[in-house]
Amino acid sequence: MRRPKDLNTITLADVAREAGVSLKTASRALNDEPYVKEKTAAKVREVMKRLGYRPNELARGLKARKSVAIGMIVPNLSDPFTANAVKAVQEIARTNGHIVILASSGGDAEIERAEILSLIGRQIDGLVLAPAESRRDNVSDILPPGLHVVTYDQPIHGAEFDCVTIPNRRSAKEATQHLLDHGYKRIVAIGARPSLYTCSERIAGYREAMKRAGLDSRTAVVEHESLLTPQWLSDVVFDDHKADAIICMNWVCTMLTLRGLRQIGRRVGVDVPFLSFDDFDLADMMSPSLTAVRQPVEAFGAEAANLLFKKMKGEAGNERRSVILSTELVLRESCGCPHSSSTA
């Protein structure tokens, strides 16, 4: 004659009582287990529906020692690159019957660590991580053994996680080479957060191209995006380096540089040829349209999530797996190429 203290939550016990079966039978019906007479099962299901029963996943997870949830940690959700990756991960998680707990590090290693701990407390079954830092392994020491992690965008130095990346160095080299082919000599590479793998690799690719052409590298790399101001552009990129072309090493840099250039009165692609590492919506709609290295944004998240679920199901062996996606240099006008009206 016990009554649930909270009469708004129906438990499996309520269902069982109402259906006149035992708890375990109700449980079996719920989970479509064998060894339940179909008629009994039907009865139970009917009661469940009638009562609006919803299994408590917390209780299930506690028992099963898993949560049917994966975590995802990203640095910055406003970045369309990130947003699309999240979208892809969320979709694949859904098809695998998992939910996604989304956390944001803001690119800060301490926050990242705290978020990971929080996710671990949630008993996540897997983690997709866009690391806030790539030089130092800020993660491994707090991971419970057996938790699968897939990194994307950046690998973590010294850690043994699966990772989805692009050939940063080669892509940057090719992009730089393209600018060189146009005849520019004082190409300036603009980047931010040099300690990040993507940044340093892309800069390295740039250097290789410049070196091969027998030219000096002109790098303009800020410790943090907030330092990428119009004044800085004017001082460093133009006054110091006398830029005759610019390559920006990621989306944020591109955005800030586009704005900054306008403020200091330099027209992108007209006064100064421009190439962006990271393509985005509308790059093709600007005038002049922006030449860019395109990363397969959705594939990034999709590959990472697929790899994670494969690992979780034990279908992928135990060795570390790296997926390297390919990029595409999308030639438009801002680099100096002639106008083309092809659809991007």
Place this chain on the structure above:
Amino acid sequence: MRRPKDLNTITLADVAREAGVSLKTASRALNDEPYVKEKTAAKVREVMKRLGYRPNELARGLKARKSVAIGMIVPNLSDPFTANAVKAVQEIARTNGHIVILASSGGDAEIERAEILSLIGRQIDGLVLAPAESRRDNVSDILPPGLHVVTYDQPIHGAEFDCVTIPNRRSAKEATQHLLDHGYKRIVAIGARPSLYTCSERIAGYREAMKRAGLDSRTAVVEHESLLTPQWLSDVVFDDHKADAIICMNWVCTMLTLRGLRQIGRRVGVDVPFLSFDDFDLADMMSPSLTAVRQPVEAFGAEAANLLFKKMKGEAGNERRSVILSTELVLRESCGCPHSSSTA
């Protein structure tokens, strides 16, 4: 002498045993409860740290009947409007000690429903929802009583949720009026998903403005974004309606229209004046720059989340609360306004 079956997970019992105290004492220390000798508590904390103990939030939630998690359901993560809202919600959740379970409906009511059920099973403490549908209440009947819901972008007709919106009708009316002030007569309003509140309200605002000017409304609204093709633009917007100006009613429509116009050889803002409901990064960097109605994207998510947490804490009373954020008509060039070099 019982040994955890899974030796990789340390429980509070392990901590208690190691510290030589009872389970409850360890629990008290964990939760900073009073009535624990400071020395005892310190000892427990030391052991926790040494063992790398992490409380199991699933177990906590099961007991406490709450999960310290909120759910968020959005239609489309690639939309920067949505991405920024998610970012804001996630940040505010974090400061309130909650995690965010993110789900995506793809604008489909059935999926939305399934996702809500899944979140309920997770015992979420609150829900931020950008409804997939606004005409029909697809939600209320499955919500457990006591679960707080805040809607944003669209209210749900017939449901009693708190909601964060903008003055859709008035903003659209003002925007249309601005085009009228330029002297355009055959202004075409392009929209998608007419059953959505935002769409119908904005179209209504447009109609009001046209009517006041003594002009016929020329609406071009597709059932679904996928129908907004270049061919359709050519046929409906230009051949049928003889557009001499265009107003697009949301971001997706703007994107598709910009691309479509180019494909059919009409230059935005040059051959055809253009106004976008929804501002975005780079709208100010295009040539001509795009005049747009700007919604406060981050505030959208922030207000929704703040409202939700207030409700959850019982600080907001029980009556329904509506927050109406203000928009701004950002005048740039595509509407026909003279070039201005002000920073957006």
Place this chain on the structure above:
DNA sequence: CTGAAAGCGCTAACAA
């Protein structure tokens, strides 16, 4: 101040 025992909702053993 501290501890023993009960139980959150569910599922895995082990009967019956």
Place this chain on the structure above:
DNA sequence: TTGTTAGCGCTTTCAG
């Protein structure tokens, strides 16, 4: 085929 009994990891009575 069904039911009974434990117990997942934690917190909450209620005694010491």
